Amino acid sequence: EVQLVESGGGLVQPGGSLRLSCAASGFTFSSYWMSWVRQAPGKGLEWVANIKQDGSEKYYVDSVKGRFTISRDNAKNSLYLQMNSLRAEDTAVYYCAEELPLGAFDIWGQGTMVTVSS
Amino acid sequence: AIRMTQSPSSFSASTGDRVTITCRASQGISSYLAWYQQKPGKAPKLLIYAASTLQSGVPSRFSGSGSGTDFTLTISCLQSEDFATYYCQQYYSYPRTFGQGTKLEIK
Numbered sequence: 001e002v003q004l005v006e007s008g009g010g011l012v013q014p015g016g017s018l019r020l021s022c023a024a025s026g027f028t029f030s031s032y033w034m035s036w037v038r039q040a041p042g043k044g045l046e047w048v049a050n051i052k053q054d055g056s057e058k059y060y061v062d063s064v065k066g067r068f069t070i071s072r073d074n075a076k077n078s079l080y081l082q083m084n085s086l087r088a089e090d091t092a093v094y095y096c097a098e099e100l101p102l103g104a105f106d107i108w109g110q111g112t113m114v115t116v117s118s
Numbered sequence: 119a120i121r122m123t124q125s126p127s128s129f130s131a132s133t134g135d136r137v138t139i140t141c142r143a144s145q146g147i148s149s150y151l152a153w154y155q156q157k158p159g160k161a162p163k164l165l166i167y168a169a170s171t172l173q174s175g176v177p178s179r180f181s182g183s184g185s186g187t188d189f190t191l192t193i194s195c196l197q198s199e200d201f202a203t204y205y206c207q208q209y210y211s212y213p214r215t216f217g218q219g220t221k222l223e224i225k
Contacts, residue, residue: 103209
């Protein structure tokens with residue numbers, strides 16, 4: 001079964017850090033670009049970052065540049081999002097997603113909730 | 119960033135109706151457009167990519183059209199399971215951007 005499972009969410013204070021993980025199974029993880037997409041409570045979807053198959057290219061939305069780092073370990077079929085200097089506006093459900101060639105998001109995880117609050 | 123604007127933001131319809139949701143890009147995106155369906159508490163589901171290509175397993179009552187800046191998602195005969203929120207998304211350039219969503223509710 002094709003599956004993505006996120007973990008690592010939780011409650012963190014403003015200025016704190018958190019590392020999200022996404023475990024892939026059922027498909028050839030190393031063959032696909034991967035993305036993180038987030039959704040604030042009651043709001044729409046916002047793309048956060050993506051990474052090329054071999055990790056050589058990474059792109060970020062402006063609001064997280066310099067604070068978040070996307071990475072992957074193809075040997076472990078895993079995607080990561082290191083989030084530093086967290087702000088209240090980063091509060092959201094974070095989804096990992098596999099990208100079809102050219103960029104539509106085909107497979108999604110169930111999401112992990114990140115709450116930034118004191 | 120390319121801005122994606124959907125209309126309407128919410129819509130009431132009945133089972134069996136034909137409904138159309140529109141999505142407009144602030145600049146041309148060729149056919150680099152996808153449509154997603156999201157139900158409460160669930161992850162989005164890809165319905166259509168490349169503006170008009172139906173994703174495997176998606177019922178044929180869903181269809182997409184358009185290119186450049188104007189796109190539509192049509193549901194030909196609404197079923198009860200179609201009441202959800204729909205998002206368009208461009209993947210022509212970075213940052214990838216989504217429309218604000220269209221909530222389809224039961225009349």
